[in-house]
Amino acid sequence: MKTIHDYLDSLFLHVPVTEETKKAKEDLSAIMEDHYHELISQGKSEHEAIGAVISEFGSVDELLQALDVSALYEERQTPDLTDAITDEEAFDYWKTVRYFALYLSTGIGLCISAVAIFAFFIGVNQEGLGLLMLPVFGAIGVGFIISSALKYAAYRKRLDDRYISNEIKYVARQQLDDYEKSFRIGLVIGIGLCIFSLAPVLMSSIFYYDTPLGIAMFLFMVAVGVFFIVYVSVIRSGYAKLVSETYFVRDEDRPGTRATKHKYGESAGRVVFFHTVYWPMIVVLYLMGSFAFGAWAYSWVIFILAGVLQDYFLHQFSQKRP
Structure with missing residues (x-):
């Protein structure tokens, strides 16, 4: 039901707020909810029912004219649809977001792991090899971050200041809802690993085994935990961005x-x-x-x-x- 209410909010986004339009929105919400429950009772899945409700009720033009508020409709601000983001571009953007999430989280994880490897080699009395591996893994990690960031920035530039239609918002909301379970699982795993990463350090101090090895294990667990947190968070934000905005904003500090x-x-x-x-x-x-x-x-x-x-x-x- 949240998807239907979000869709209805987006339809009335540019409509002047008056008693008449508020009443029209409430009536439409009740009608759409009734139709949704009717479709569910007929055996439709949640996504099928939501899609049918949205497609059957048409655009805001038809809705407002049917409710005799066309005069108010004429006064609303009309968005620029000349280069609205297409379905294909939206899915390409999400593909780019997933690529960026994977490489960014891997790069950050490698940078943390570089320090972990250094601590490990100190623990086995191979400081020289540790000093050699530290910049190597660090450089690879930075390379992952920079290469993915450049590709991500280039694609965001292509979409900057372009209109996000209600249809794209609906698809984005579906993608976001479908990803919520994966996001929660990834977040729990990541935070759990970061919390339990303290165990090796505490054990090394309690049982008096090699402290550098305890620190190395601590950093490795943090690296994996951060990987999960960054990865799922970036992907989720990519879906949420096309749900929450009307025009795509590449730089929050400098909108188009x-x-x-x-x-x-x-x-x-x-x-x-x-x-x-x-x-x-x-x-x-x-x-x-x-x-x-x-x-x-x-x-x-x-x-x-x-x-x-x-x-x-x-x-x-x-x-x-x-």
Whole structure:
């Protein structure tokens, strides 16, 4: 049912909030729920019932016109559909996300394992070999991270500031729901390994066996635990991104023109100007204050305050969205 409510929310995303449209949305929600339960009682699976309900109720245009709120419908902001993300591009994006998740988590795991291998060779009195293996595994890990990040960034750039249709949101919601079980299992395994990784270190101190070997086992377990946590989290975020956004945003700190316009409405121009001058101005104030008063020890606090103020200002702009 959550998928149907999310779909209905996306249909009314650009519709002015009035008593009439709120009542129309409530009526539609009740009708869609009744139809969903009717299909379930006929033996349909959950996904089949949800798909049938969404496809049978049509677009927001038909819904609003049928409920005689077409005048209000004309006033809503129409999204730019000229280069909306296609089904094929969405699945290619998720494929790229999985590739990025695998290589990123492997790279991080290798970097941690490099230290573990070094500790292991110290434990067997082979410090020289450990010093040789440390940069080798570290370099391989960094290579995995950089190569995957470049491919991921390139694909995100292709999708940047493009419209995410309700159909894509529905498919993304299905993919996200299907992945939830795998996400929970991976997270539990990863966190469990990180917690139990302390056992080898504690045992080495209690039973007085070689401490470097205990540290090596600790780091190996952490490496595997971090692999699972990063891997499932990145994949889940890839599905969630196409569920939660209306325009694809490559860089959260610098959303595209259409994404900014959608979020801030008529205030979009002021938001762009704000992003352009705000942080350079903060840096200048930091340097001027630090030099003038010799306050280097605590002047960095301005960046924390600036981050809080930035969130406040942007929230105010979004509140003024028509």
